[in-house]
Amino acid sequence: MMKKRSLVVVVVLLAAQYASAMEIITLSKFQYGKRWAFTKEEMQLMCRPDHALCALNMSTLMQPLNEKAEQQRKAGHVHAQPIEVILLDDPDRPGQKMSIAPFIERAQQLCVDKTTP
Template sequence: MRKILLGLLLASPLALAAPPKLISAEEFGADWPFTTEEMHLQCLPGNAVVVTDPETGRMYAVNGAASGKARQLGLDPLDQVWAESESIPGTKVSVGTVIKAGLALCN
């Protein structure tokens, strides 16, 4: 019984989330921060912005709110799919545009 209740508690944030939106490198152009061509973008309760790789099904935290829930939701580290910046070596491409698009889904 405990396992069932725990499973329901862990799954509940995903059940309350708005449906994901497919986003792509083509759509974002030079602002695309991922190493994959497409991602599913979603806003979970609490303004937690996440992306899911449609090929692998792996979900990644994009903003601080999602990072705080990473363990609870079983999210993978964003670094696994976060692209390196070509213009500033040693840094990553900004995820700001993706966070903005994700937060728009929260409303």
Template sequence: MKKLALMFAVLSVSTSALAGIETVSRFDMGKDNWPFTREEMMLSCEKGNVLLAINDGTLVQYPLNAAAEESIKAGRIKGVPIDKMLADDPANPGHKKSLAPIIARAEKLCN
């Protein structure tokens, strides 16, 4: 029921039509593929291939691609830069973990 309530809240936060949404976790993706500092995030694909990661605790939206960044800059949706949510990459000191596995998972929601 909590997941359903969160989904409806996200729908009301976003101004564009939502094509897909999914909750993913470190457990689902595997420790090596998990780029976030949180254990769980929601992913969404909105109209126009706008890919977002959403903090399921605060409902803050983070852009995953250029289309999402542009939508935020244009004021069509609310969001903040994703840098604050990214974990450091222990294999590459001074860099953050790659978003590639998360972006690939979010892109599947667009279909």
């Protein structure tokens, strides 16, 4: 009984540490105007503790923004869809999607190492 209780405490502490290490920010189409790249009016950007960057939306769940997150998606480590499913077509470049560079840059700002003074 004591071993089970100790295991539960350790798991809860690890989960809390993992969750507190993630940073999330909400962005809207209003903030970005014509640079908005997504089919949704509002998106959340997330930096996971391993610096995998993701876009989140309640209706589409999670999409990877960088190669690390894409590798995790392909390996089945996270439940996510390709970012292309939520990207708008670029009106200035027929046949291409809008750039996600500003959103990757913003998500990277969330990855600042909290242990660095």
